[in-house]
Amino acid sequence: xxxxxxxxxxxxxxxxxxxxxxxxxxxxxxxxxxxxxxxxxxxxxxxxxxxxxxxxxxxxxxxxxxxxxxxxxxxxxxxxxxxxxxxxxxxxxxxxxxxxxxxxxxxxxxxxxxxxxxxxxxxxxxxxxxxxxxxxxxxxxxxxxxxxxxxxxxxxxxxxxxxxxxxxxxxxxxxxxxxxxxxxxxxxxxxxxxxx
Amino acid sequence: xxxxxxxxxxxxxxxxxxxxxxxxxxxxxxxxxxxxxxxxxxxxxxxxxxxxxxxxxxxxxxxxxxxxxxxxxxxxxxxxxxxxxxxxxxxxxxxxxxxxxxxxxxxxxxxxxxxxxxxxxxxxxxxxxxxxxxxxxxxxxxxxxxxxxxxxxxxxxxxxxxxxxxxxxxxxxxxxxxxxxxxxxxxxxxxxxxxxxxxxxxxxxxxxxxxxxxxxxxxxxxxxxxxxxxxxxxxxxxxxxxxxxxxxxxxxxxxxxxxxxxxxxxxxxxxxxxxxxxxxxxxxxxxxxxxxxxxxxxxxxxxxxxxxxxxxxxxxxx
Amino acid sequence: xxxxxxxxxxxxxxxxxxxxxxxxxxxxxxxxxxxxxxxxxxxxxxxxxxxxxxxxxxxxxxxxxxxxxxxxxxxxxxxxxxxxxxxxxxxxxxxxxxxxxxxxxxxxxxxxxxxxxxxxxxxxxxxxxxxxxxxxxxxxxxxxxxxxxxxxxxxxxxxxxxxxxxxxxxxxxxxxxxxxxxxxxxxxxxxxxxxxxxxxxxxxxxxxxxxxxxxxxxxxxxxxxxxxxxxxxxxxxxxxxxxxxxxxxxxxxxxxxxxxxxxxxxxxxxxxxxxxxxxxxxxxxxxxxxxxxxxxxxxxxxxxxxxxxxxxxxxxxxxxxxxxxxxxxxxxxxxxxxxxxxxxxxxxxxxxxxxxxxxxxxxxxxxxxxxxxxxxxxxxxxxxxxxxxxxxxxxxxxxxxxxxxxxxxxxxxxxxxxxxxxxxxxxxxxxxxx
Numbered sequence: 001x002x003x004x005x006x007x008x009x010x011x012x013x014x015x016x017x018x019x020x021x022x023x024x025x026x027x028x029x030x031x032x033x034x035x036x037x038x039x040x041x042x043x044x045x046x047x048x049x050x051x052x053x054x055x056x057x058x059x060x061x062x063x064x065x066x067x068x069x070x071x072x073x074x075x076x077x078x079x080x081x082x083x084x085x086x087x088x089x090x091x092x093x094x095x096x097x098x099x100x101x102x103x104x105x106x107x108x109x110x111x112x113x114x115x116x117x118x119x120x121x122x123x124x125x126x127x128x129x130x131x132x133x134x135x136x137x138x139x140x141x142x143x144x145x146x147x148x149x150x151x152x153x154x155x156x157x158x159x160x161x162x163x164x165x166x167x168x169x170x171x172x173x174x175x176x177x178x179x180x181x182x183x184x185x186x187x188x189x190x191x192x193x194x195x196x
Numbered sequence: 197x198x199x200x201x202x203x204x205x206x207x208x209x210x211x212x213x214x215x216x217x218x219x220x221x222x223x224x225x226x227x228x229x230x231x232x233x234x235x236x237x238x239x240x241x242x243x244x245x246x247x248x249x250x251x252x253x254x255x256x257x258x259x260x261x262x263x264x265x266x267x268x269x270x271x272x273x274x275x276x277x278x279x280x281x282x283x284x285x286x287x288x289x290x291x292x293x294x295x296x297x298x299x300x301x302x303x304x305x306x307x308x309x310x311x312x313x314x315x316x317x318x319x320x321x322x323x324x325x326x327x328x329x330x331x332x333x334x335x336x337x338x339x340x341x342x343x344x345x346x347x348x349x350x351x352x353x354x355x356x357x358x359x360x361x362x363x364x365x366x367x368x369x370x371x372x373x374x375x376x377x378x379x380x381x382x383x384x385x386x387x388x389x390x391x392x393x394x395x396x397x398x399x400x401x402x403x404x405x406x407x408x409x410x411x412x413x414x415x416x417x418x419x420x421x422x423x424x425x426x427x428x429x430x431x432x433x434x435x436x437x438x439x440x441x442x443x444x445x446x447x448x449x450x451x452x453x454x455x456x457x458x459x460x461x462x463x464x465x466x467x468x469x470x471x472x473x474x475x476x477x478x479x480x481x482x483x484x485x486x487x488x489x490x491x492x493x494x495x496x497x498x499x500x501x502x503x504x505x506x507x508x509x510x511x512x513x514x
Numbered sequence: 515x516x517x518x519x520x521x522x523x524x525x526x527x528x529x530x531x532x533x534x535x536x537x538x539x540x541x542x543x544x545x546x547x548x549x550x551x552x553x554x555x556x557x558x559x560x561x562x563x564x565x566x567x568x569x570x571x572x573x574x575x576x577x578x579x580x581x582x583x584x585x586x587x588x589x590x591x592x593x594x595x596x597x598x599x600x601x602x603x604x605x606x607x608x609x610x611x612x613x614x615x616x617x618x619x620x621x622x623x624x625x626x627x628x629x630x631x632x633x634x635x636x637x638x639x640x641x642x643x644x645x646x647x648x649x650x651x652x653x654x655x656x657x658x659x660x661x662x663x664x665x666x667x668x669x670x671x672x673x674x675x676x677x678x679x680x681x682x683x684x685x686x687x688x689x690x691x692x693x694x695x696x697x698x699x700x701x702x703x704x705x706x707x708x709x710x711x712x713x714x715x716x717x718x719x720x721x722x723x724x725x726x727x728x729x730x731x732x733x734x735x736x737x738x739x740x741x742x743x744x745x746x747x748x749x750x751x752x753x754x755x756x757x758x759x760x761x762x763x764x765x766x767x768x769x770x771x772x773x774x775x776x777x778x779x780x781x782x783x784x785x786x787x788x789x790x791x792x793x794x795x796x797x798x799x800x801x802x803x804x805x806x807x808x809x810x811x812x813x814x815x816x817x818x819x820x821x822x823x824x825x826x827x828x829x830x831x832x833x834x835x836x837x838x839x840x841x842x843x844x845x846x847x848x849x850x851x852x853x854x855x856x857x858x859x860x861x862x863x864x865x866x867x868x869x870x871x872x873x874x875x876x877x878x879x880x881x882x883x884x885x886x887x888x889x890x891x892x893x894x895x896x897x898x899x900x901x902x903x904x905x906x907x908x909x910x911x912x913x914x915x916x917x918x919x920x921x922x923x924x925x926x927x928x929x930x931x932x933x934x935x936x937x938x939x940x941x942x943x944x945x946x947x948x
Binding site (some may be wrong): 276281282283289302303304305306308309312313325326327328329369372395396398399401402 | 560706709710711712713714715716717718719720722796828830831833834835836
């Protein structure tokens with residue numbers, strides 16, 4: 001996105017509830033089409049908003065496969081706080097729980113799920129965190145929004161929406177579970193310089 | 197949170213945040229690889245003017261599990277025992293580039309002084325200062341207790357719980373920190389000690405004080421915390437006539453423990469004088485959480501180091 | 515002093531009461547009156563609105579020389595005294611070597627004389643080496659050229675009752691007085707601060723009030739029994755005030771002193787573990803502060819004495835229990851008394867002259883000090899301006915040490931002029947080299 005001299009509205013809604021729903025259905029099918037059945041899969045959401053997204057994907061997958069099992073068997077959460085490389089640049093981050101589905105991750109395909117893919121550093125931390133827990137046969141990455149500006153050689157396998165942004169902008173993913181309503185919003189803090 | 201000097205400096209929210217982080221740390225410690233990269237590249241100095249192998253090892257394990265480098269600087273065989281002052285030691289550590297200093301001293305206020313005298317800028321963790329405070333001990337005691345009384349509630353306090361703390365309150369930094377933290381989290385605390393081992397002025401503390409152990413235990417507390425009788429600190433002597441008389445009146449005997457409600461937990465900060473303040477079979481018995489306290493210590497100290505070091509410590513930080 | 519200049523102090527308030535001129539000539543007060551004519555060659559100094567007092571007398575100063583020159587010397591300590599408005603100080607005996615022989619006390623008196631900033635009256639030790647075991651040669655010190663009249667083991671208590679009795683009896687023959695540092699040693703083993711709510715919280719070993727009060731009670735009874743006079747150093751508790759009040763009602767010849775710091779500071783100051791607040795006797799509670807102020811106001815407590823106790827920085831930059839006890843005080847004493855007593859109308863300036871000059875001079879038998887502001891008196895004079903305020907900064911103090919507990923406080927009053935034996939030693943807060 002090029003710099004515009006016209007005033008940018010503070011918040012622009014990029015995706016609404018229906019678009020988010022469709023994006024997740026598509027991702028769920030992509031995951032199944034990439035050759036993995038539900039038995040072989042573990043979906044781990046990265047707190048905070050990756051966790052409900054992983055649960056929704058798991059529900060889609062179970063429904064598509066016609067399997068009657070609780071979502072918790074397929075989806076869990078993976079906290080990456082302790083593996084971040086930027087802890088000393090921010091106020092203290094409160095860690096979130098990690099919950100690994102009963103079968104563990106050894107020998108399975110783990111799909112990491114996050115709301116927004118930006119620099120790639122969170123995913124890097126997630127890969128390290130995963131390594132301390134077990135040895136999956138493969139790790140894939142699913143995100144609702146890829147906003148660009150990668151700082152590491154990381155790409156997503158499944159993307160809900162590619163959204164070109166400038167660095168100064170913020171992408172907010174709001175979910176019914178955490179925020180009351182589903183939406184993806186592009187926001188630009190008033191007067192903020194285009195630096196990170 | 198810049199330092200961990202005294203429980204009196206903490207808000208309830210800060211205390212709960214540390215305990216919640218400690219729960220998180222505990223969770224990570226059941227993984228196949230327990231070492232976390234969180235503090236890689238930082239150096240934690242254990243500055244121990246007083247011998248305490250247990251506490252030092254606990255802090256060392258905590259720092260190493262978070263990938264920090266650890267330098268142990270103990271009084272024995274160092275320049276400290278050659279009369280180097282706290283100030284000179286602090287200036288040395290500052291010049292060497294320590295990122296945090298864990299300090300244990302026989303002098304009340306040593307950690308406070310280190311944090312505030314302007315000799316060193318780094319976060320200071322009080323690992324026990326004289327008879328003043330031992331905040332990480334209180335945090336680990338509370339952490340242990342909360343797991344039993346409020347299981348699965350990482351954000352819970354100890355509201356409504358009743359804890360009886362027994363023994364040498366006068367010389368105990370553990371008692372002082374625990375009275376502050378337990379009451380901060382909503383628990384009711386009863387101190388039990390022979391009168392000479394209750395500090396003059398303790399009546400202002402937010403707790404009840406009694407000289408009668410059986411009366412306190414008769415209230416059916418949720419936990420009984422036995423303090424070590426610090427015989428080496430008994431300056432002037434005469435705090436009680438004999439060990440036997442103390443043990444009869446204030447020791448947690450097998451019979452006293454048996455009369456407690458089923459759910460009551462027995463705690464001791466260690467090291468124990470078995471058969472003196474606590475009967476051996478009570479210390480090893482089913483209601484004892486004394487060994488658990490030791491593992492809690494590592495989790496809590498990991499959490500404290502995390503809160504002090506894995507943060508932007510600049511004054512103008514967002 | 516033959517070289518003393520002629521000075522006409524114009525318009526000062528004598529004892530803070532009546533405006534008058536004061537003519538100083540030949541080391542004496544030559545005339546007191548209104549609209550005095552300046553003799554030829556006289557310097558006229560306008561001191562309009564300032565309070566004129568007899569030069570202050572400190573009955574309790576630690577000059578540290580010999581042996582503690584890193585903290586203070588007779589030279590630096592008496593400079594500090596002059597800046598504080600003092601024209602005489604009594605130098606405590608806990609030096610190295612101890613001031614327990616005629617030789618040592620004469621050396622100290624001589625050093626004071628040659629420094630020339632104020633009169634130095636050595637205090638003699640009661641017991642040899644302050645050890646509390648046997649009496650020092652008190653008569654030898656009394657009849658030396660230092661003419662010692664005050665004897666004290668200050669820093670330590672003469673705790674043996676028999677020894678105390680003998681000392682009280684012995685000094686009667688040469689009109690001496692025992693100044694007791696009242697502290698029961700057994701009750702204060704390892705003690706770090708006043709025993710109460712704050713010590714309980716901080717985990718510092720308590721220094722009970724009773725350790726002071728029990729010794730004072732014993733000593734007034736002993737003084738009564740043997741008919742001697744007794745002086746109680748740095749009394750610090752409400753209970754001590756009660757005991758002195760009781761003793762005076764019984765006609766016992768006891769006098770008592772309080773320090774400026776005990777008139778202002780409490781044990782709450784210890785909470786930051788800053789050893790500048792570590793002192794012996796310890797800072798007490800607010801109730802004790804109120805009681806000593808009341809005792810000073812009603813005359814139960816006779817004098818204010820500084821217990822000026824300088825220490826090198828290294829002795830204070832330490833863990834509380836390893837730090838030295840004591841505070842500097844000479845250069846802040848009158849400001850503290852003004853703010854705690856005069857500005858609260860608990861003492862008049864006339865009373866200040868009594869408690870900081872006349873009575874300490876009488877207890878110490880300083881014939882040339884604390885004299886009335888009238889013709890014929892030695893020209894030992896303080897001119898004090900009570901109107902300006904100053905923020906305490908030990909860096910500008912003349913004392914060699916920095917351990918003032920009042921650092922950073924804004925205090926009232928300023929030394930306009932100190933005159934010692936007719937010589938101006940301080941002018942507008944600054945020392946005037948002789």
